[in-house]
Amino acid sequence: MNKYEKAALGAVALMLLAAGAIFLYAPTDALQGSVQRIFYLHVSSAIAAYGCFAVVLLGSIIYLRNGSLAADRLARAGALVGLVFTTVTLVMGMLWAKPIWGTFWAWDARLTSTLVLWILYAGYLLVRRLAEPGRQAARFAAVVGIFGFIDVPVVHFSVTWWRTQHPGPVIVNDALPPEMLATFLFTMACTLALAASLIAIRYRIETLADGPVPAVAEKASAITSNEPEPVR
Amino acid sequence: MTNSIAIALAVARKDLTAEWRTRELLPALAQFVVLALVIANFGFQIDSHNAPSIAPGVLWMALVFAGLVAFGRAFAAEREQASLEAMLMTPASPVAIFAGKALAATLLLIGCEAVLLPALALFFGTPLSAPIVAAVLLATIGMAALGCLFSAMVARIRARELLLPLLTLPLWIPFIVAGGQAVQVAMGAGGSYDQALALLVDFDILFVVLTSLAARFVLDE
Numbered sequence: 001m002n003k004y005e006k007a008a009l010g011a012v013a014l015m016l017l018a019a020g021a022i023f024l025y026a027p028t029d030a031l032q033g034s035v036q037r038i039f040y041l042h043v044s045s046a047i048a049a050y051g052c053f054a055v056v057l058l059g060s061i062i063y064l065r066n067g068s069l070a071a072d073r074l075a076r077a078g079a080l081v082g083l084v085f086t087t088v089t090l091v092m093g094m095l096w097a098k099p100i101w102g103t104f105w106a107w108d109a110r111l112t113s114t115l116v117l118w119i120l121y122a123g124y125l126l127v128r129r130l131a132e133p134g135r136q137a138a139r140f141a142a143v144v145g146i147f148g149f150i151d152v153p154v155v156h157f158s159v160t161w162w163r164t165q166h167p168g169p170v171i172v173n174d175a176l177p178p179e180m181l182a183t184f185l186f187t188m189a190c191t192l193a194l195a196a197s198l199i200a201i202r203y204r205i206e207t208l209a210d211g212p213v214p215a216v217a218e219k220a221s222a223i224t225s226n227e228p229e230p231v232r
Numbered sequence: 233m234t235n236s237i238a239i240a241l242a243v244a245r246k247d248l249t250a251e252w253r254t255r256e257l258l259p260a261l262a263q264f265v266v267l268a269l270v271i272a273n274f275g276f277q278i279d280s281h282n283a284p285s286i287a288p289g290v291l292w293m294a295l296v297f298a299g300l301v302a303f304g305r306a307f308a309a310e311r312e313q314a315s316l317e318a319m320l321m322t323p324a325s326p327v328a329i330f331a332g333k334a335l336a337a338t339l340l341l342i343g344c345e346a347v348l349l350p351a352l353a354l355f356f357g358t359p360l361s362a363p364i365v366a367a368v369l370l371a372t373i374g375m376a377a378l379g380c381l382f383s384a385m386v387a388r389i390r391a392r393e394l395l396l397p398l399l400t401l402p403l404w405i406p407f408i409v410a411g412g413q414a415v416q417v418a419m420g421a422g423g424s425y426d427q428a429l430a431l432l433v434d435f436d437i438l439f440v441v442l443t444s445l446a447a448r449f450v451l452d453e
Contacts (some may be wrong), residue, residue: 057337064449116402123398132387140385143446147403150438 007197014190026183028231038096040184045088046114046190050152052082052195053121060142069134072138073210075145077202079124081195086118101165109158111167117155120148141207236328243319243332244339250309251340257305261298261344268294269355280357287356288415291348292408294402295368296375298344303379304396306337307387310334316387327444332442334380341372358419367414370432377436377443378403385450388410406435420421 017137022040029036059075063069093111094104105111124144131137159168170176176184251257272278272290310316317330345368353360382399386392414428 116405118400120402122404123395126395126398127389130391130395136388139391139449139452143381143385143449145444146446151402158446214363 005199007200011190016195018187018190021183021186026123027177027179032100033037035099038092041191041222042089042092042096042186043137043184044188045085045092045156047188048191048195049082049085049089049117050156051150051192052078052085052199053117053152054078056082056121056124056145056197060145063138063142064146069138069210072142073203073206074199075142076206077199079121079128079141079145080202081198083118083121083125084197085197086114086121086189089112090118106164106165106182108164109162110155110164111157113151113158117148117151120144120151124148192212238324239324239328240332240335243298243306243329244335247306247333247336248339251336257302257340258343261340262347263295265298265344265348266300266351267323268297269351273355274436278356278422279352283356284419285421287358288351288419289414290356290411291352291368293414294348295345295371296404296408298348299341299372299375299379299404300397300400302344303337303376303383303400304386304393306333306380306383307410311387320451325448327447330380330384330447330451331444333384334376337380337383338372338376341376342369345369345372361418363418363425364415367411367418367429367432370429370436371411374432374436374439375407377440381443381446382451384447403439407432410435 018040026035026037026040026095045116055078056075059071059073059078062071062074091182093114098104105137124141127144131140156166159166171181171184249363269290271287272293273439276282276286276290278286307316310319311451320326349360349365349368358364379400382396387397389395410428410431413423414425417423417425417428
């Protein structure tokens with residue numbers, strides 16, 4: 001078993017533990033009943049998605065600064081995994097909204113901005129696919145990755161900036177009983193571990209897909225793309 | 233710096249001269265926005281009662297899609313004649329060239345707005361007031377910066393007609409939100425006009441700065 005299989009297995013085991021905590025340890029919500037248990041994974045996935053897109057932002061900036069192929073691969077991996085977690089957030093949110101709000105979707109600021117986030121990073125992956133592979137795809141995608149991140153704070157603060165149907169923050173406001181808080185923190189830690197291992201595996205896949213790059217060539221391409229601007 | 237401004241103005245003048253000689257894009261855009269109003273009429277079943285409440289939405293829909301057409305064409309001529317590479321080989325800075333292209337495309341879109349706003353006032357019975365024009369013009373600045381950046385990007389990519397709206401529209405949303413609010417208030421709805429206008433200025437500054445930083449990476453490719 002190589003280290004990637006070990007990471008995957010570890011992440012799955014952690015998620016099963018989180019499921020145990022969600023369904024067996026966490027108390028049932030007095031108002032909403034069992035459906036409130038969606039909360040734990042819904043919020044954790046959203047935070048994991050923020051983290052993934054932060055990885056895209058960081059990788060994109062580093063790539064544009066010094067042409068590091070590793071940074072570009074990291075951005076690629078982050079975008080795909082972040083898109084998966086955004087999808088999970090949206091789908092679980094809709095499943096939760098149906099019984100509680102009576103509708104799958106409401107056009108409130110947080111739902112809308114999260115949907116826009118999904119579209120932005122789907123566009124990122126589309127640029128990667130349609131641009132000429134290599135430097136062009138990496139550069140164009142990096143620009144999209146940086147612009148796309150503007151939406152992350154908008155999603156996060158949307159509940160504070162606008163009056164939304166979506167509830168505001170409950171964690172920092174100390175609104176959760178200790179068992180729920182513990183379950184949430186544990187689920188969040190497990191989800192972040194899952195995201196990290198998914199990014200690591202995806203990074204490995206991207207490395208293999210790029211083909212064998214001799215260490216010298218990688219260094220050379222980093223140097224050429226890093227050459228100073230000609231004096232104007 | 234003054235040199236860069238001169239280059240930007242020269243590039244913009246070149247684009248506008250080409251447009252003036254061919255008179256292709258602006259008449260097409262004008263026809264396009266009037267057509268958008270006609271389509272809206274059928275889509276919304278407009279009468280004298282609901283026209284004022286629907287008009288702001290129709291305005292932004294027409295403007296957004298006219299913008300996509302205008303900015304999509306911004307780099308079309310350069311691409312078809314492969315002249316962008318030649319321009320980039322000159323010692324002119326790519327950012328100055330980009331600024332010139334963006335300026336010309338902005339002026340063309342403003343020309344299109346000069347048809348859209350009176351047509352909207354005529355067909356929908358809405359006021360044509362300075363606050364409405366100000367909000368639309370402020371939104372145009374930021375939308376043009378983003379539209380030209382992604383237009384330059386997709387000019388080098390396959391399936392460019394497909395990709396330009398997918399990249400541009402999500403990032404135009406802030407301008408549609410703030411501009412939409414400003415126009416609604418100016419047309420009689422409740423809310424704060426000044427706040428919406430301040431938001432438009434903020435977004436303009438943010439996106440003009442970001443696009444001018446990113447332009448080098450997009451054009452140099």
